[in-house]
Amino acid sequence: MDLGLKGLRAVVTGGTKGIGRSIADTLAAEGTHVAFCARNAEEVAATEAALKAKGVTAVGRVVDVSDGAALAAFVDEAAAAMGGLDIIVANVSALAIPNDEAGWKAGFETDMMGTVRLVNAALPHLQKSSAAAIVTISSVSGREIDFAAGPYGAFKAAIIHYTQGLAYHLAGQKIRANTVSPGNTYFPGGVWEKIQHGNPDLYNMALGLNPTGRMGTPQEMANAAVFLASPAASFITGTNLVVDGALTKGVQL
Secondary structure (H helix, E strand, O other): OOOOOOOOEEEEEOOOOHHHHHHHHHHHHOOOEEEEEEOOHHHHHHHHHHHHOOOOOEEEEEOOOOOHHHHHHHHHHHHHHHOOOOEEEEOOOOOOOOOOHHHHHHHHHHHHHHHHHHHHHHHHHHOOOOOEEEEEEOOHHHOOOOOOOOHHHHHHHHHHHHHHHHHHHHHHHOEEEEEEEEOOEOOOOOHHHHHHHHOHHHHHHHHHHOOOOOOEOHHHHHHHHHHHHOHHHOOOOOOEEEEOOOOOOOOOO
16 A cells, blocks of 8 residues: 655654654655654664665754744754645653652653644644644553553543644644554653663563453554554544554543
């Protein structure tokens, strides 16, 4: 299937590792020009070089998405460098698990407002696109109670609600909005590798809950996000696509 992504222009937040990096790589492999941000300068430079090697325009910048002014400036710079903007992917999370005030503040500023501010900054550019798509990355923790029920789960649930609201309100402007909710996703340097070594009981419990007997990969999550971002999903909007290997048991109606 031709996803119709060649020549489109995308912004991905948190694009240097894990799910975000796989999304950026997959978009670039489809011929999409990609701008991305992250906080580590060395990782940003290495990722930018790797994406450019795929033959597309790549723009990497060091940005903390909790800094609203910096995020807006990055989006405008990315749109100028690529000649416009068609796709945004809000991927960054503070991974705020502790149920304390610091965790709630971090989750709000990074997960929730990082998403809202990205959308607000991108909307003037998306309104000029004929293939505009918003993809937000939530989590299965946003649809059922688990060990992350606190700031992380609450804000992931809020992101789903916010995105479905966008889908309804922006449909008349031909701007689609969808969410991907990954299940447990394992990759080197990721949170589950750290849990595997730091809290093996929790890791083994989480692994045992999945009937597939394994965790997902960043590429499996990226495949879903890139499809939803693509013109091939032109009549899909307001959807929360759960990618969890049957981990969650609730029926999504």
